[in-house]
Each structure stands twice: as structure tokens, then as C-alpha cells.
Amino acid sequence: MIDRLCALGFTTQEARVYLALLQQPCATGYELAKGAGLQRANVYQVLASLTDRGVVARVSDETPARFVASAPADVFGRIKRQTADRADSLIADLAALSPAQDRAAFTLRDREAVIDRSASLVGEAERRVAVCLHAADLDWLAAPLRAAAQSGRQVVVNVFGDAELDFGEVYRHEPSNLAVGGHLLTLAVDHSAALVASLDEPVGAVFTRNPALVRVVEKLIRDETYMAAIFERLRPELEAAFGPHLVNLRTRLLPPDQAEQLISIVGFGAGGDAVAHLLADAPDGRTD
Structure with a gap:
């Protein structure tokens, strides 16, 4: 205490x-x-x-x-208000000193820093929040997202894994253990700020207000949203054309190690003849 x-x-x-x-x-x-x-x-x-x-x-x-x-309640309510006022004043004053930072990207290398920055971004949103995350990330990001939705902001959530959400526009993807590429989180706020994080060890993230980079992150999240909506509606036809979990298409575009991981996940068994056949069809001709 x-x-x-x-x-x-x-x-x-x-x-x-x-x-x-x-x-x-x-x-x-x-x-x-x-x-x-x-x-x-x-x-x-x-x-x-x-x-x-x-x-x-x-x-x-x-x-x-x-x-x-x-x-x-009186003592710490006053401290809370004074601290918020001072922080807001500093944000404005420091931003005026370094306007070029809006064009930069900043690296975060600590899990707590990623959590704090993500929650802060969601809390600062005025109009819209869009995110792709694993179900486990909702342990720390659900409360800020729910608060944003309850305050009238648009909240778009792409979630990998099983999660019950009572807020936002939710698009469901495969379970986390079936996803390839590692534990990634992408977040975009008000079309003006974005964060991309790899939450596997060692943790690393990039936060930016650079307009071009923000648009790229926005597009990544939109594409995930489109895919989830289309796959939910047309899964039988898509898997008939491209294989389970679109394996025939995805193995042509993934790095070799992730392609083999995907093939193993969807049930062919890594190292089997089917793996070699699928990888042999890849554009770079890899057969490993």
C-alpha cells in the first residue's frame, strides 16, 4: 500500500x-x-x-x-484529474515541439509496453477501432474495446480462436492453434494510428501515425474481415476449389516453413508425399 x-x-x-x-x-x-x-x-x-x-x-x-x-475518493479523484490534465497538456505541448513524429514509426520491445500502448490507442479513439487478435489477447484488451463500443465508436474485431463477445462487429477466424505465422496483433484507430505486434517471444511491435503505414495496416485488417465474412458464407465452394483451409492457394504464398506448418495443421502430415506435391507447385519451386 x-x-x-x-x-x-x-x-x-x-x-x-x-x-x-x-x-x-x-x-x-x-x-x-x-x-x-x-x-x-x-x-x-x-x-x-x-x-x-x-x-x-x-x-x-x-x-x-x-x-x-x-x-x-476525494484525495485520489483529485490526483487523477490533475494527472490527466497535466498529461493532456504535455501531450499537446510536446506534439508542438516535434510535429515530424507523425511521420515516424516507433518500436516497442516489451509485452507490457505493447499492452499499454494498445489499450491507450483504443481509449483515445474518437470514431473507429479495428483489430485482429487472438482470443487470449481479449484478457487485456476486451475492456477497452467494450468501453469504446459502449461509447458509440465503431469497433471491428477479427478474432482467432473461441471467444464470446458482447460488443462490436465480430468476425471469427480459425482457432489460434490452427493459425500460421505466429501470434500477431494488428490494430488501427480512426484511420490515423496503427500498431502491429508479434507477441511471441521475443515480443516486438511497431506503432505509427505515418499515413501510408496506417493505410497498409487498415487494409490488412479489412482483408482479414473480408476473408472471414466470405469464408463463413462460401466455405464449401472455396474449399472445393482451393483445398481445406485454402491450403492449395496459401502454400503458394507462404514462406516454406509456414507452408509446411499449414499442411501439417490441415491434416496431410508434414513430410508426406502430399506435402512435397503441394510445395513443388509453389512459384519458387521449393520442394523442402
């Missing part, structure tokens, strides 16, 4: 006094010193600081003075 308070701007001593005062309302400085395990002189300095910030209040003019803690 103390560490979490310190992360919001409290000193260790301030955190200890505030916690002690919540548990012991109308306490004197002497009583708080005992409860917080601090020197009495230090407690009065801390109380003065907290009083100036509205975190505690003196409730008597008598000696010794008595104090109460302000309600946590």
Missing part, C-alpha cells in the same frame, strides 16, 4: 501518516507518531504538508490539535 501511495506522489512518511490517520480518525500528532512509527517532530512536518495539499484536515483548535484524513 505504501509503495502504491508513493507512486502517486506521497513520500514514505506521508503515506504512513495518511494510512495511520485513516485507521485512527481525530488523532493527535503524538498518537499518529506512535501509530506510524515516526518521530513526533517529523509527524508534525508531515501533517503540515498533507494539510496544505488537502489530504488531511485539522478538526480542532485545542491543544493538542487533532486531525482527520480526507476521504480516499
Whole structure:
């Protein structure tokens, strides 16, 4: 608890006094010193600081003075609003200093950074969110997506794997264990920002506001959406023409290792004669 308070701007001593005062309302400085395990002189300095910030209040003019803690909802609601205002101001001021960043792409190399950036992008959306993800990614992205949909923004979700969604326009693809190419996530917001991530280890992602790159990501997501809708309606005809999971078409375009993975997944058995036959038909003539 103390560490979490310190992360919001409290000193260790301030955190200890505030916690002690919540548990012991109308306490004197002497009583708080005992409860917080601090020197009495230090407690009065801390109380003065907290009083100036509205975190505690003196409730008597008598000696010794008595104090109460302000309600946590009031204290941290104010901190939340002030932090949001400062962050918004910084975003605007820093953007003015470096307008060329809108043309750049930024690399993220940490899973938590990818999660934070993805959730932030969805939260910042004003009109539209489009995403391709695996069902497991909904553990951390479902709440921001649902909030976006409930606020009236268009939310398009392409999901690989089994997931029950109560929001957005949902397009279902094959289970995650049948997908080739690894654990990928693509996200586009308001036709103005995009993120592409590989969530297999080592995790890596690129975030961009570059208009050309954003259009490419938008097209990737749209193509996945088209394919899911068309495959749901015309699966028998498509598989009759191109094989199970469109294997005859896809093996001509995938890298060799992913082509063999796909063939194994759809049931031919990697390494068999059918694998060699399909790969031999590929444009580059690969037979491995």
C-alpha cells in the first residue's frame, strides 16, 4: 500500500501518516507518531504538508490539535484529474515541439509496453477501432474495446480462436492453434494510428501515425474481415476449389516453413508425399 501511495506522489512518511490517520480518525500528532512509527517532530512536518495539499484536515483548535484524513475518493479523484490534465497538456505541448513524429514509426520491445500502448490507442479513439487478435489477447484488451463500443465508436474485431463477445462487429477466424505465422496483433484507430505486434517471444511491435503505414495496416485488417465474412458464407465452394483451409492457394504464398506448418495443421502430415506435391507447385519451386 505504501509503495502504491508513493507512486502517486506521497513520500514514505506521508503515506504512513495518511494510512495511520485513516485507521485512527481525530488523532493527535503524538498518537499518529506512535501509530506510524515516526518521530513526533517529523509527524508534525508531515501533517503540515498533507494539510496544505488537502489530504488531511485539522478538526480542532485545542491543544493538542487533532486531525482527520480526507476521504480516499476525494484525495485520489483529485490526483487523477490533475494527472490527466497535466498529461493532456504535455501531450499537446510536446506534439508542438516535434510535429515530424507523425511521420515516424516507433518500436516497442516489451509485452507490457505493447499492452499499454494498445489499450491507450483504443481509449483515445474518437470514431473507429479495428483489430485482429487472438482470443487470449481479449484478457487485456476486451475492456477497452467494450468501453469504446459502449461509447458509440465503431469497433471491428477479427478474432482467432473461441471467444464470446458482447460488443462490436465480430468476425471469427480459425482457432489460434490452427493459425500460421505466429501470434500477431494488428490494430488501427480512426484511420490515423496503427500498431502491429508479434507477441511471441521475443515480443516486438511497431506503432505509427505515418499515413501510408496506417493505410497498409487498415487494409490488412479489412482483408482479414473480408476473408472471414466470405469464408463463413462460401466455405464449401472455396474449399472445393482451393483445398481445406485454402491450403492449395496459401502454400503458394507462404514462406516454406509456414507452408509446411499449414499442411501439417490441415491434416496431410508434414513430410508426406502430399506435402512435397503441394510445395513443388509453389512459384519458387521449393520442394523442402
